[in-house]
């Protein structure tokens with residue numbers, strides 16, 4: 523019968539963005555055939571609701587929004603790209619044909635982006651949280667309290683100048699729980715985030731000299747496998763000076 | 772906001788939703804979309820017509836999905852074998868289908884069917900545009916979507932509560 527001839531095209535008529543001329547004969551048939559018309563109408567209705575369900579169920583995560591909005595700008599000249607990614611770019615040129623090298627480049631690009639994201643999260647958190655949940659100027663006590671609170675061993679950086687710690691709070695960078703150590707650097711509010719680099723996929727890549735950005739002084743580094751991200755209202759030089767060795771690592 | 776951001780950010784939601792239903796979880800979806808933007812940023816100079824930004828981004832995302840499957844789960848672009856399946860009695864989706872249910876049912880699909888179906892529901896592209904972005908013939912796109920819908924609905928029927936049978940009017944062989 524006629525109906526079976528039009529069944530497949532009618533089942534393919536989109537419930538949105540209609541309609542390609544390829545469906546015209548089938549739609550003409552549905553117009554004069556009540557069973558086919560009824561079948562088409564009920565399918566379109568049910569598919570439209572499936573589409574809405576799918577659309578409503580996957581909101582874009584904030585971390586992805588941040589990633590996209592903070593990608594290195596295209597405006598950077600090729601020269602600056604080469605400086606910024608000099609080592610990586612050179613290795614790519616050397617091994618352009620090797621898929622392994624492109625994969626590594628990919629990985630390091632991703633890592634760099636992940637570190638960038640970590641610093642953004644740190645700044646955001648620093649701006650939000652003001653009062654430590656646990657008050658103490660004793661580094662050991664602070665580390666112990668955080669370890670208990672986060673249910674894992676938390677270490678503070680080795681060369682932090684004594685007397686800068688004022689307390690601690692549990693915090694989160696993105697989805698991952700981390701420890702926040704409240705510091706005062708030259709009288710300025712500062713927050714040190716201590717984290718395990720693995721869940722962020724940045725092992726060995728956390729290294730950022732103190733610099734003034736996003737309205738704060740920001741630095742990140744790794745010490746014995748522990749990641750640190752420091753945000754301070756103090757100037758860059760004060761941040762450097764707050765570490766006994768004069769360096770961040 | 773630079774030109775790249777101006778053109779690509781409006782499509783972030785569409786890309787992420789597709790990635791979510793393709794990958795089946797939020798972490799992989801986020802990775803896929805990040806890779807899409809990194810790749811897009813690097814080859815932005817190749818986008819000649821800014822009106823084609825959406826299909827261009829979609830094609831990058833689809834390529835990443837296919838490559839990932841090739842690497843991990845053996846995505847094989849086989850010639851489609853005509854389906855020897857019974858007639859689809861009920862073209863409707865069961866009622867009360869949840870987002871989680873859709874995701875699970877999509878996971879049961881071979882990626883080469885999952886991709887056009889997800890693109891069809893979420894990319895806002897016509898069949899022809901999907902065919903262009905996937906670089907396969909229009910007829911193949913349509914038959915894959917048709918078959919994918921059938922399989923997914925069957926999967927629903929298999930996993931849904933017996934009461935759903937009532938909703939289908941007791942019919943089988945969806």
Ligand SMILES: [Zn+2]
Nearest residue numbers: 524525555558
């Ligand atoms: Zn008919």
